[in-house]
Structures are given as C-alpha cells and as structure tokens.
Amino acid sequence: MPQTAAILLKDLRFGWRKNLPEVLHIADLEVPRGERIFIGGASGSGKSTLLALLAGVNLPTQGEVRVLGEAINRLSGARRDHFRSDHIGFVFQLFNLIPYLSVLENVTLPCRFSHLRRQKAIEAGGDLQTEAMRLLTHLDMAHESLIHRPVTELSVGQQQRVATARALIGAPEIIIADEPTSALDSDMRQAFLRLLFQECDDTGSTLLFVSHDRQLASLFERHIALDEINQADQEGQ
Amino acid sequence: MAILSLALKSLFNRRYTAGLILISIALSVSLLLAVERLRVESRNSFAHTISGTDLVVGARSGSINLLLYSIFRIGDATNNISWKSYKKFAEHDLVKWTIPISLGDSHKGYRVMGTNQDYFRYYKYGNKNSLAFNQGQPFEQVYHAVLGQEVARELGYQVGEKIIIAHGAGKTSFTMHDDKPFEVVGILEPTGTPVDRTVHVPLEGIEAIHKDWIGGRQVAGLKISAEEALEKNLTPKAITAFLVGLKSKIATFRVQREINDYRKEPLLAILPGVALQQLWDMMGVAENALLVVTVLVVFVGLIGMLTVMLAGLNERRREMAILRSVGARPAHILLLVTGESLLLSLIGIALGLLLLYSGLLLGQPVIESRYGLHLPIGIPSMREWIILGLVGTSSLIIGLIPGYRAYRYSLSDGMSMRI
Numbered sequence: 001m002p003q004t005a006a007i008l009l010k011d012l013r014f015g016w017r018k019n020l021p022e023v024l025h026i027a028d029l030e031v032p033r034g035e036r037i038f039i040g041g042a043s044g045s046g047k048s049t050l051l052a053l054l055a056g057v058n059l060p061t062q063g064e065v066r067v068l069g070e071a072i073n074r075l076s077g078a079r080r081d082h083f084r085s086d087h088i089g090f091v092f093q094l095f096n097l098i099p100y101l102s103v104l105e106n107v108t109l110p111c112r113f114s115h116l117r118r119q120k121a122i123e124a125g126g127d128l129q130t131e132a133m134r135l136l137t138h139l140d141m142a143h144e145s146l147i148h149r150p151v152t153e154l155s156v157g158q159q160q161r162v163a164t165a166r167a168l169i170g171a172p173e174i175i176i177a178d179e180p181t182s183a184l185d186s187d188m189r190q191a192f193l194r195l196l197f198q199e200c201d202d203t204g205s206t207l208l209f210v211s212h213d214r215q216l217a218s219l220f221e222r223h224i225a226l227d228e229i230n231q232a233d234q235e236g237q
Numbered sequence: 238m239a240i241l242s243l244a245l246k247s248l249f250n251r252r253y254t255a256g257l258i259l260i261s262i263a264l265s266v267s268l269l270l271a272v273e274r275l276r277v278e279s280r281n282s283f284a285h286t287i288s289g290t291d292l293v294v295g296a297r298s299g300s301i302n303l304l305l306y307s308i309f310r311i312g313d314a315t316n317n318i319s320w321k322s323y324k325k326f327a328e329h330d331l332v333k334w335t336i337p338i339s340l341g342d343s344h345k346g347y348r349v350m351g352t353n354q355d356y357f358r359y360y361k362y363g364n365k366n367s368l369a370f371n372q373g374q375p376f377e378q379v380y381h382a383v384l385g386q387e388v389a390r391e392l393g394y395q396v397g398e399k400i401i402i403a404h405g406a407g408k409t410s411f412t413m414h415d416d417k418p419f420e421v422v423g424i425l426e427p428t429g430t431p432v433d434r435t436v437h438v439p440l441e442g443i444e445a446i447h448k449d450w451i452g453g454r455q456v457a458g459l460k461i462s463a464e465e466a467l468e469k470n471l472t473p474k475a476i477t478a479f480l481v482g483l484k485s486k487i488a489t490f491r492v493q494r495e496i497n498d499y500r501k502e503p504l505l506a507i508l509p510g511v512a513l514q515q516l517w518d519m520m521g522v523a524e525n526a527l528l529v530v531t532v533l534v535v536f537v538g539l540i541g542m543l544t545v546m547l548a549g550l551n552e553r554r555r556e557m558a559i560l561r562s563v564g565a566r567p568a569h570i571l572l573l574v575t576g577e578s579l580l581l582s583l584i585g586i587a588l589g590l591l592l593l594y595s596g597l598l599l600g601q602p603v604i605e606s607r608y609g610l611h612l613p614i615g616i617p618s619m620r621e622w623i624i625l626g627l628v629g630t631s632s633l634i635i636g637l638i639p640g641y642r643a644y645r646y647s648l649s650d651g652m653s654m655r656i
Contacts, residue, residue: 057561078566085564092562095555100250101243112239113564166563 004069006174006206007031007054012063013232014049022061024049025232029224033173036197036207038217041226047210050226051178054208055088056080068173085114089167089205093179096163097151103141106151107132107165110172117170124171135165138202139195156183157192164196171203178210193219240569244576247556251549255581258542262585265538266628267592269531270621274593274612276524277620282363282610283517286430287480287509289361290336291489294318294326294496295478297503301519304512307338307478309431310348314340317475322502326481329495331488334359336480339443339473342402342414347388349402349436351443351473357383359482362430372396373423379441379467383423387433396421400436402446414446417463429610441471481506535628539582539635546578546639550646557647571637571644578636579629586625590617 014024052058111118125131136142139161181189217223295303296316327335339351373396404412445466496506
C-alpha cells in the first residue's frame with residue numbers, strides 16, 4: 001500500500017458565513033509524509049484559518065481536507081477531536097502551557113486525551129514520565145532546577161521547548177507549529193528550530209511551520225507563500 | 238478521572254479564591270444543618286414539654302388557652318376550679334394521680350405555682366423524665382419554695398435564701414406578700430421546659446399568704462401573721478387547674494368526656510399532646526421563615542461561587558484553547574468547569590458537616606445546661622441527607638452555567654488564542 005500524503009487539500013474553500021466572501025480557496029496542496037514545510041504569509045492571509053481547517057476545528061464550505069488519508073471534513077465533531085488528539089501535535093506562539101500543571105504534567109497532557117499517543121509514548125520510553133524526560137532531555141530542558149519550577153516562572157524560550165516536548169510526545173504524525181519562534185530572539189530561534197527539526201526527524205513527523213518571518217523559510221525543505229496559493233483574495237478583488 | 242484531577246489542580250492553583258468560596262459554602266451549609274437540627278429538636282422538646290400526663294383540666298375556655306396558662310405559665314386563667322370538683326375527680330376510680338396547680342402570684346417576673354408533693358413524684362417531661370433536684374429537696378412546710386433552674390440562675394439564689402412573693406403576675410407588682418417570706422429548700426435540674434421558670438410552693442403556702450386578702454386586696458386592719466396563718470385551715474377553696482394521670486390510657490376519652498360533661502361546674506379536660514401539636518402548628522410560620530432564610534443563605538453562597546467561576550472564565554479562554562489543542566473535546570471542557578464547581582460544593586459540604594459537628598461538640602453541653610435542649614450528635618438524619626443532596630444538586634445545576642459558557646467558548650474559539 002502506497003503511503004498516503006500527510007496532508008492533501010483539494011479545491012478547498014472556506015468562508016465564515018454563507019453571505020460573506022471566502023477567505024480561503026486552495027485549489028491543490030499536497031504535503032508528503034516526513035516533509036518539513038514552511039507556510040509563510042502576512043497576517044490576515046488566512047494562516048490561522050488554514051490551520052483550523054487542518055486541525056478539523058473548522059469545516060470547509062467546499063472541497064476536501066485529507067489528513068493522513070482520512071477525509072476529516074466528513075468525520076463527526078467528536079471523531080475529528082479524536083483524530084486531532086491522536087495524530088497532530090501543536091505548538092503555538094505564546095503561553096502554550098497550562099499554568100496550574102507542572103512541566104511534566106504539561107508534557108504528558110496529550111496522553112490524557114489520546115489513548116494512541118499514550119500507548120506510543122509508553123512503548124517508546126517504558127512509561128510516560130520517562131518518555132517525557134527523554135524528550136525534555138533532547139530539548140535541553142531536563143535540568144532538575146527547571147522541571148520542578150512552576151511553568152509560569154519559565155522563560156519564553158523554555159516554555160516553547162516544553163510545549164514542543166508536549167507536541168512530540170506519543171509521536172504524532174503531524175506537528176503544527178504556529179509562529180512558535182516569534183517571541184524568541186534570533187539566536188534562540190535558530191537553536192529552537194534545530195531542536196525541532198531533529199525531533200521531527202527522529203519521530204518521522206511531518207512538520208507544518210507557519211510564520212510570517214520569511215527569513216526562516218530557507219531552513220525548510222519547502223516553502224509556500226499562502227498569499228500566492230490562496231485564490232480567495234484575487235477572486236474577492 | 239483525568240478531567241477531575243485537572244479540575245482539582247486548577248482549583249488548587251486558585252486556592253485563595255477557592256478557599257473563600259469554600260468558607261462561604263461551608264458556613265452556609267453548617268448554618269442550614271444547625272437550624273434544621275435545632276428546629277427538629279426544639280419541636281421534639283416542645284412536644285415533650287409535658288409527658289406522662291393524660292389530661293389537663295381547667296375552667297372551661299379554649300384548649301390552647303388552658304395549655305398556655307397551666308403548662309407554659311403564659312396568660313391567665315379565666316376562672317378557677319372549686320376544690321370540691323378537684324377532689325371529686327382526684328378520687329375517681331380510673332385516676333391514678335393528680336397534680337393540683339394554683340397560679341396567680343409571681344416573684345420578680347417568674348410565676349409562682351402552688352402545688353403539692355405529688356408534683357415532684359408524678360410530673361414528667363421529655364422522654365418521661367421526672368424532675369430531679371440540683372440542690373436541696375421538695376418542700377415540706379408551708380413557707381418552703383422550690384425553684385426552677387432558670388429562676389435560681391438568673392436571680393442568683395441558693396438554698397436557704399428567703400424570697401418574697403408578689404401579688405399578681407406582673408414583673409413590677411406593688412403589692413407584696415412581704416409579711417410571709419418563703420425559704421428556698423430546693424433547686425431543680427434544668428428541664429428545658431417552663432418548669433425552669435417557675436417558683437414552686439405548697440398549695441397551703443398560697444392559701445396562707447392570702448388569708449388576710451379578700452377580693453384581691455389586703456383587708457385593712459385584718460393582719461394575720463405568718464405564724465397565725467399556720468393555725469388556720471389552709472385547705473384551698475379553689476385551684477387553677479390540675480393534671481391527671483390515669484390508671485389506663487384506654488380510659489382517657491371516657492374520663493375526658495366525664496369531666497367535660499360535669500354538671501356542677503363548667504370544666505374543660507384536654508389531651509396535652511394534641512393541644513401541644515395545635516400550638517406548635519400556630520408557631521410553624523416562624524419556624525418555616527427561619528428555614529427559608531437559611532436556605533437563602535446557602536443560595537447566596539452558591540451564587541457567590543457562580544460569580545467567581547463566571548468572572549474567571551474569560552481569562553481562562555487561553556487555557557481552554559490549549560486543552561482543545563491537546564485533544565480535549567468541548568465536552569471535556571464542560572466537565573472540567575462544571576466539575577470545578579461540583580468539587581467546590583462537595584468539599585464545602587464536607588467542611589460544613591465538620592463545622593456542624595465541631596460546633597455541636599462544643600455547644601452541646603452549654604445548650605443542654607442553659608436551655609435544657611439536648612442536641613444529639615448522631616449521623617445526619619434522612620432529612621438532613623436529603624438537604625445535603627439538594628445542596629449538591631443545586632450546585633451541580635449552578636455549576637452547569639459556567640460549564641456551558643466554557644463549552645460555548647471552546648466551540649467558537651476552537652484553538653485560536655483570542656487573548
């Protein structure tokens with residue numbers, strides 16, 4: 001059986017309401033598994049909308065969203081939630097962590113909601129704690145002084161690394177990173193990206209990296225400018 | 238389970254606000270339970286103000302009026318009963334014992350009751366408890382008095398004290414029987430009944446102090462000293478009421494009818510239990526009002542919780558979005574937020590129970606000795622469990638309000654970080 005693409009969009013259209021103009025129209029986009037792809041675009045170009053569609057939080061008004069071969073726009077809401085928690089790990093721009101949980105609890109959080117990722121994490125590390133510590137070690141976050149600190153006292157860079165460990169635990173097939181570096185200074189940005197790439201390579205995850213910072217694009221195997229492939233704007237004008 | 242442990246941690250993170258909510262819920266719940274327990278126990282104790290007495294007999298009036306003046310020492314008798322009538326029924330074949338009661342005088346606002354020694358032998362209150370002496374013994378002589386516990390405590394009397402009885406029932410009576418002082422020979426244990434507020438003297442004592450009185454006035458020039466009075470015939474001509482104990486309960490209605498149908502004098506015999514119930518029902522409004530107020534207090538506590546949960550919700554939208562991104566479904570969010578309210582109220586209820594029982598442990602001896610009201614420290618009654626269940630259920634319903642809002646937020650926000 002040939003490997004299905006990580007992501008396949010066909011004639012995707014999305015508008016917030018029926019009588020409002022479309023904000024997103026992507027005729028065709030395919031992301032093979034294991035690829036690291038940079039999706040650039042100015043704010044307002046529909047990046048967040050695209051991510052919400054890929055995550056199955058929003059549904060397209062037309063067309064198909066296939067993630068790992070599954071047409072997620074045809075799944076029920078609960079199944080989409082399930083699918084997301086099993087197969088997609090997220091890292092956001094800022095404040096990614098639950099303030100009342102410890103570093104380790106934050107990292108293992110997806111395993112509370114996804115059986116699959118829990119099993120995979122236990123297979124990989126023996127138990128959840130060990131696997132979480134292994135990921136934190138890779139991300140240079142396993143110091144005793146750091147993991148016992150309340151997450152609200154960590155620096156932004158440290159918080160992003162904890163969030164990355166959380167996205168990676170249980171080896172989801174797809175990692176979606178939404179401007180994860182925008183709050184970091186440029187040295188930190190490079191270091192963070194290197195760690196992220198390495199971890200995605202280790203787990204074989206596909207990385208979707210969304211950012212308005214085009215300087216980073218060169219570090220990726222492939223980059224797409226959302227403004228260029230999104231036909232909704234041209235049609236609207 | 239995963240969600241409930243999240244809810245607990247989230248609450249612990251906000252432990253100061255959560256603590257305040259807990260205090261208000263715990264206080265209101267313990268208040269509600271305390272009022273309920275007091276209500277039930279005072280009702281019980283009220284219904285047992287007098288026990289073991291089959292009939293209360295007085296001059297014909299209303300049954301509640303008779304009960305009020307003969308047992309509760311409230312109000313006055315409309316008329317007296319002749320000694321002859323009393324004697325007739327006291328010697329009735331079916332009657333085991335009688336206690337005559339003669340009222341009309343007072344001491345510093347406390348009613349003085351003339352009776353005989355059968356009072357100490359047969360009078361029962363509560364769960365068939367007899368009167369017991371804290372100090373001293375029953376009266377034996379004409380000028381002896383036995384005090385109820387409250388009288389002795391409030392006025393600071395000891396055995397051996399001489400007291401002067403005032404004519405009439407007011408607190409500030411101007412006519413004193415100061416020529417014939419009574420000696421306190423006994424002080425009773427607290428009963429939680431009107432006995433505590435009564436000065437007991439022999440019927441002969443009442444007769445003696447009124448020997449030189451005719452028609453409610455001291456007759457000028459007619460002075461009979463205490464010693465001279467003892468020489469006279471001190472058998473009373475009339476009494477106010479009397480209590481009847483029968484040889485067999487089965488005869489109760491028969492004797493009652495006989496007394497009520499007595500042709501020589503208009504008498505009224507009542508069953509004290511029935512009249513007590515009627516009286517309590519009249520006071521039920523106040524009782525219910527108290528209960529309503531405490532229910533409202535609990536409600537206010539829960540509304541406080543609702544306010545805090547709703548106010549905190551907006552700043553938690555990011556937290557919800559993160560949870561959604563790691564796989565929490567909107568239903569999880571509903572469960573998390575509702576679960577927090579439910580946990581708060583359950584812990585609050587538990588603390589409330591703790592508060593109630595520590596309060597009972599501390600307060601029980603004081604309440605018992607001062608008011609004669611025994612508050613049992615047993616496990617909650619069925620009614621109390623129902624009340625607790627209702628509090629829990631209302632908190633669940635109230636908790637659904639912020640839960641549902643969080644649910645709506647998580648549906649509309651998805652994973653987007655709005656804040």
